[in-house]
Amino acid sequence: MTAYFIQAFIYLAAAVIAVPLAKRFGLGSVLGYLIAGVFIGPIAGLVGSETNTLQHFAEFGVVMMLFLVGLELEPRMLWDMRKKLIGLGGLQVGVTILVVMGIAIAFGFSWSVALTVGMIFSLSSTAIVLQTFNEKNLTKTEGGKNAFSVLLFQDIAVIPMLAFIPLLALPELVEKARSVVSTASEHHEELSLVAGLPGWAYGIVVLLAIASVVIGGHYLSRPLFRFVASSSLREIFTAAALMLVIGIAALMSLVGLSPALGTFLAGVVLANSEFRHELESVIEPFKGLLLGLFFITVGAGINFTVLIDNFGPVLAMTFGVIVIKALVLFLLAMIFKIQNSDRWLFALSLAQAGEFGFVLLSYSVQNHAIAVDTVQILSLVVALSMFLTPGLFILFDKVILPRYEQNKNTRDPDVIDEKGTVIIAGIGRFGQIVNRLLRTNGFKTVVIDHETQQVENMRKINTKSFYGDATKPDLLHTAGIADAKMLVIAIDNPDRAVALTEYIKHTYPHVIVLARAFDRTTLYRLRKAGADFMVSETFHSALKLGKHALTRLGVHPFKAEQQSALFFETELAQKNTLYEAWQRFTEDDKHLVHYRDMFIQLEETLSRAMKDERYRSFSKMERSWTPPPKQSDCVFSQSEKE
Template sequence: MTGYFIQAFIYLCAAVIAVPIAKRLGLGSVLGYLIAGVVIGPIVGLVGDETLAIQHFAEFGVVMMLFLVGLELEPRMLWDMRHRLIGLGGLQVGVTALAVMGIVMMLGQGWTVALAIGLIFSLSSTAIVLQTFNEKGLAKTEGGRNAFSVLLFQDIAVIPMLALIPLLALPELVEQAQQLAQQAAEHHDDVSLVAGLPGWAYAIVIIVAIAGLVVGGHFLSRPLFRFVADSGLREIFTATALMLVIGIAALMGLVGLSPALGTFLAGVVLANSEFRHELESNIEPFKGLLLGLFFITVGAGIDFSVLFNDFAVVIGITLGVMLLKAAVLFALALIFKVRGSDRYLLTLSLAQAGEFGFVLLSFSSQNHVLPPALTQMLSLVVALSMFLTPGLFIFFDKVILPKFEAETNDREADVIDETGTVIIAGIGRFGQIVNRLLVANGIKTVVLDHEAGQIENMRSIRIKSYFGDATRPDLLHTAGIEDAKLMIVAIDDTERAVELVEYIHHTYPKVRILARAYDRGHHYALRNAGADYVISETYHSALTLGTEALKDLGVHPFRAEQLKQAFIDTEAKSKKALYKTWKESTEENKFNADYRELFMQLEDALSQVMKSERHEKHTSSDRSWAPPPKGYAKAIAEEHEE
């Protein structure tokens, strides 16, 4: 027992030290786990023969990860992504497998060995890629979504691969079957419900298992979760979640299917369940720890003796596989019109071999398709390619992204072929609403934005807009600033927004400037620069939400509107004094002690007003609804014009 504690302490200590350092250096947690494994394994030798056994246990982290991925998907979503899933994913697996197979046959191997190797190297690392996407915020990008489609197809493709590989057995390796069967019987490692069944019976068992999983997940899971939830014991719900995942994985193993795909399918079935978020919160910690352990074992399992004995061969195969997969992915990205940096993200993120490669290599060896020596070398190639993957993400972050950002900045501005009554700088979520309202009322607008992707998005929904920097005088002139009545400033860059307001105010004083402020400080800066009307982007939405909160807490709707108006009036009375204090402050400390003192006085005044308002004639017992107080809209307008 003490030995297990020592081994656990070594693995956890390595992770606790290496991962935070790797994250701080911008390397990502996956590379941190891999480095930790290399240090405690091949370099220091603190772990040894138990690494392989632990890796098989840690692979359950991949199973849990696919269960959580399935929970995030709905069947409708899978149907919507069918073109990328089948088209892009199917072509990636098929073309890569055939390309690798052709090269291996040219090197003198038989077609069965070549096909098995091609299938193994056609897979990428779901664990590394998805975890890195989540850490770097790349999951929602176009490249991230396409990469996810490919990974999803690869995970599904593992099932037919597991069915096909036994048919590729080499005659000269069949003699080992009896020895392997005897060893399995002695150790009782594998239990199967389909061993020895004819093909038709095996197919029926698989269909029944999958149908039972889908039907049971849909109809039986909810009563079970409600029964457990009624107990009020969180640990029992955690046990239930683990029981569900482990049970599904065991069922898939008993019928000879991939446990990972089984749990993924179960996750999809439960994606619409009201217990989905509870399941996620209970499984997530176990998934994270097991995935980390899996990556540590990958690093610890690297056999440097094999690497050094055939260094050129191993490195050559590793780089060759990664380059070949990258070439296939890049070509498919061109075919499927993946643009810009997303094309390179797709290419680089999936260029490695995957964790299922270890599973298929072991399965191929057990089924006499690959000789043990070749299996050991190919396992090292898979591990090294995974080890190099974080470096590809770093290359993407440090080289590819800056290059495309520079190209975007250097892009020539569009030719503006029309003028309008209103010029809108910035077509983000705020500018879009303003523009839609004006256009819907027949007002001619000219929209400028410096984000090329945003311009393309607007054009795809038939909103005419122009790429260009609104702070450039020549573009403003082309847009007709001399004859415009309004300039609406809704750009996200706070400094550029202030500069633009200041330029318009001094150069075109007849043009009225309406500006969106990010916060209170930005509000004051825009007002000081000459904006005629400034609105904080969250002011009215926050007031509206706060008013709804009062109503939900039992305040009569009219009373809630009255309190909201009292809040606005009180703020309006102190706004001039606050702005004056801010303006007279030094640049280094705009919100100094004097400003803070005035702000606290405002809070006290608000408290007093609210208390006095509660004693007036309208109370929560009123049964009638009344419109907003007289002058409500005018008060708001005057407040922001000051």
């Protein structure tokens, strides 16, 4: 028992140290886990033969991951994916198998071994790719969506591959592999409901298993989870969720299907369930730990002795697999019109071999399709390609993506053929609201944005906007800044917003500058630059939400309105004091403590004001509204609107 505790501590300690360091250096958690495995395995020798056994256990993390992926997909969404799932995924698997098979035959392998190797290398790592997509927020990109379609098809394709490999058995390998099979059977005796069944009976059993998952998931899971939820014991709900996933995985294994495919199907069935979010929160921690353990075992399982003895061939095969798969994927991306950086993301993210490659390699040895010494080398190729995958993502992030970010803005600015009273720089979610309000009140605006896609999206909804960088003086001149009354700055870069404010107030001092601030510091910087009015983009919405929070917590709506108005007035009264303190802080770092003290004092003032009975009377904000006088400077004439 003590040995298990020590081994568990070693694995956890390696993960706790390596993963945060890898994340800090921008390498991603997956590479952190792999490095941890290499250190505790081949380098330090802290773990040994138990790694292979743990790897089989940790593969259940992939099963859980696909269950969670299925929960995010409604059946209609899956149906909408059918063209990419079958077309893109089917071509990737088929073309990769043929190319790898052809190269293997050219190097002297028999056609059956070459076909088996082709099937092994046609698969990619679902665990690494989806985990990295989630960490880097790439799941919703076009490249991420297409990559997921291919991964899903690959997981489905494992089933016919497992069925086909026994047909590729080589008679001369039967005796040589018998000892390996007998040793493996001592440690891992497979149970099966379909062993020895004729083909038609096997098909019926498989269909019944799939039907039981679909029908049971739809009709039986909800009553089960309602019953469990009525106990109000979270640990029982956790047990029920794990029971469901493990039960489905066991059923799929008993009928010879992929457990990952079965749990994915169950997740899709439960995607519309009211218990979906609770299931996600319960399964997520187990999935994360098991996937981390799986990646560690991949690193720890690298056999350095075999690697050193065959370093040249292994390295050549590893890079060969990555290059071949990347080229096939890039070609398919062009055929299916995946554009720009998404094309590279699609090609590079799937260029490695996958965890199911280990499954097929083991299965090939058991069924005498590949020699044991060949399998050892191929296992190293699979592991090293997975180990290099985070490097491919780094290549995409650091080299490829920046080039496309630069190139997408190399389009010449639009010719601005309109003039307006107000120029709006930036037409994101903030600028859109300002623009709509002004235009619906009869004021003519000129909208400029440096994002090509954003400009096109606005034109689709009949909001005319122009592509260009509003911080460029010549573009502003073309837009009519000299004759404009107002400039609204709603761009998403604080430094550019401040620089634009300084330029306008220096060159066109008559132009009123209204600017969006991201935070208090940006607000102060804009004020210092000369902006006539600044607003923090989240202040008023947060204040409104806070007021509703008070009412939902039982505070009377009148009092909630009063407290909200009081908060606003207190902030307004203190803004000059804080601004002056901020200026001193930016000019001399020694005033930092003073600025912090001023901010803390504001919080104390707010607290006292909220409790002081003198503030229970009507606030200025609650008095009846009166319109501004007709001759007010802040009102444009009708002619100025045009």
